[in-house]
Amino acid sequence: MKHLLSVEDLGREDIERICDRAASFSEMADREIKKVPALRGRTVLNLFYEASTRTRFSFELAAKRLSADVVNFSASGSSVEKGESLKDTVLTLGAHKPDAIVIRTPWAGAAELVSRWTPAAIVNAGDGKHEHPTQALLDVHTLRERLGSLDGSQVWIVGDVLHSRVARSNIIAFQKMGAHVTLAGPPTLIPRGIEAMGCEVRYTLDDLGSADVVYALRMQNERMSESWVPSLREYAHWYQVNGRRLGPAQVLMHPGPVNRGVELSAEVVDSPQAVITAQVAAGVVVRMAVLYEVLAHSEAPARTPEGAPA
Amino acid sequence: MDHDKVVLDGDDMRRTLVRIAHEIVERNDGAGGADLAIVGIHRRGAILARRIHGLLVDLLEHDLPIGDLDIAFYRDDVGRRAEQPTVHASHVDFPIDGLTVVLVDDVLFTGRTVRSAIEALFDYGRPARVQLAVLADRGHRELPIRPDYVGKNLPTSRAERVNVRVEELDDVDEVRIAALTGVTA
Numbered sequence: 001m002k003h004l005l006s007v008e009d010l011g012r013e014d015i016e017r018i019c020d021r022a023a024s025f026s027e028m029a030d031r032e033i034k035k036v037p038a039l040r041g042r043t044v045l046n047l048f049y050e051a052s053t054r055t056r057f058s059f060e061l062a063a064k065r066l067s068a069d070v071v072n073f074s075a076s077g078s079s080v081e082k083g084e085s086l087k088d089t090v091l092t093l094g095a096h097k098p099d100a101i102v103i104r105t106p107w108a109g110a111a112e113l114v115s116r117w118t119p120a121a122i123v124n125a126g127d128g129k130h131e132h133p134t135q136a137l138l139d140v141h142t143l144r145e146r147l148g149s150l151d152g153s154q155v156w157i158v159g160d161v162l163h164s165r166v167a168r169s170n171i172i173a174f175q176k177m178g179a180h181v182t183l184a185g186p187p188t189l190i191p192r193g194i195e196a197m198g199c200e201v202r203y204t205l206d207d208l209g210s211a212d213v214v215y216a217l218r219m220q221n222e223r224m225s226e227s228w229v230p231s232l233r234e235y236a237h238w239y240q241v242n243g244r245r246l247g248p249a250q251v252l253m254h255p256g257p258v259n260r261g262v263e264l265s266a267e268v269v270d271s272p273q274a275v276i277t278a279q280v281a282a283g284v285v286v287r288m289a290v291l292y293e294v295l296a297h298s299e300a301p302a303r304t305p306e307g308a309p310a
Numbered sequence: 311m312d313h314d315k316v317v318l319d320g321d322d323m324r325r326t327l328v329r330i331a332h333e334i335v336e337r338n339d340g341a342g343g344a345d346l347a348i349v350g351i352h353r354r355g356a357i358l359a360r361r362i363h364g365l366l367v368d369l370l371e372h373d374l375p376i377g378d379l380d381i382a383f384y385r386d387d388v389g390r391r392a393e394q395p396t397v398h399a400s401h402v403d404f405p406i407d408g409l410t411v412v413l414v415d416d417v418l419f420t421g422r423t424v425r426s427a428i429e430a431l432f433d434y435g436r437p438a439r440v441q442l443a444v445l446a447d448r449g450h451r452e453l454p455i456r457p458d459y460v461g462k463n464l465p466t467s468r469a470e471r472v473n474v475r476v477e478e479l480d481d482v483d484e485v486r487i488a489a490l491t492g493v494t495a
Contacts, residue, residue, distance in 0.1 A: 020397065021397050024397040027399045027401070032433075033433040038388055295388070296388050
């Protein structure tokens with residue numbers, strides 16, 4: 001696999017291989033030395049055009065735990081503020097020959113474009129409303145660790161599907177892993193025609209009890225000025241996942257950061273069925289597995305002569 | 311070259327592992343093997359390590375720590391292999407500081423796997439000593455690595471392959487030498 005641009009490009013076997021490899025990295029977190037030399041001598045460039053805490057941090061940590069060198073680029077404070085285009089920035093930074101570029105942008109399709117402008121391996125860390133493939137992979141990994149398999153499981157994705165690249169990637173990934181996906185939320189926040197992706201659509205949480213997994217999406221407060229819902233209070237009344245709606249056997253997920261009291265009540269965030277912290281931990285090992293995947297086939301820096309290994 | 315022959319059968323393998331276990335005890339008898347630990351290299355080395363561990367527990371009449379290492383992420387040929395390796399989790403669930411760790415692998419060839427294993431082992435702590443036990447040593451070393459315990463020396467050409475099969479994975483215990491297709495000596 002040269003790039004990771006979209007979950008759509010991955011088969012079930014690819015997803016399973018990445019998750020298996022992530023599981024083998026999990027053991028490292030308990031060691032005194034949390035590092036392996038797998039990507040020694042490789043350079044990973046984190047190119048972030050959007051604010052991000054957990055994604056950027058976990059990619060940086062993932063690369064460092066594989067012994068890669070990491071360079072971080074933020075659009076703010078860079079030549080982008082002087083009007084430099086994405087292409088020129090990529091060409092400029094690409095002149096330093098990074099082996100992989102992890103890119104987050106507010107523009108759908110940007111990761112795919114960048115892959116045409118540089119020989120580096122490209123990992124899409126979120127492109128507009130399009131996709132966030134590593135989030136989907138870490139969510140599948142978290143569920144596999146919790147449930148063993150997603151085959152035949154009922155997954156409900158609740159909330160602001162319209163603005164969510166996480167939802168789009170997760171619908172594809174969960175279905176590839178054998179889950180049945182239901183979307184639920186106010187009609188204004190469920191994109192018209194999304195049933196074409198093979199999922200069911202509900203406008204109430206009345207049947208939420210049938211779900212094995214409830215995946216709540218963040219209500220994007222910054223978009224509320226556009227009046228997608230009358231008020232957050234009313235949204236919470238109808239669509240909040242809380243102790244009244246969530247059964248004790250259901251697994252609760254959320255991509256973070258959580259708006260406590262809006263999409264989730266504080267009690268369920270802190271409940272044992274919430275795997276939100278496990279998702280964050282999975283973020284590092286899954287991104288290690290992805291970086292290893294895309295870089296393991298790229299040409300290594302000259303080190304040792306060719307020879308069959310023992 | 312079209313030969314494919316068994317050089318160790320199941321009985322030979324069992325006797326060989328018993329001998330290796332005895333040699334480990336003899337060489338480490340100072341403290342009655344109290345500071346010994348066994349670590350196998352995935353996959354077949356880990357299986358042979360479990361067998362040697364069982365023999366040592368019987369000989370020493372006390373338990374000793376056992377672990378296994380996957381060295382995929384320590385290899386120096388990432389990007390040079392046609393296929394990505396299958397990765398297994400490593401398990402070294404005991405402190406190795408101050409122990410004599412016997413690394414176990416099935417075949418010793420260039421020495422690169424052992425180099426990776428030593429590097430991986432040191433990420434878990436600082437053993438007092440590291441010894442190496444292999445079922446078969448086929449030569450062609452590319453690094454200055456020498457085994458402490460050898461089941462069988464098998465002089466081979468590079469155009470041959472040494473296949474170790476174990477009951478747990480392959481339903482049979484045997485070591486075979488076969489021609490490696492497409493490679494000339």
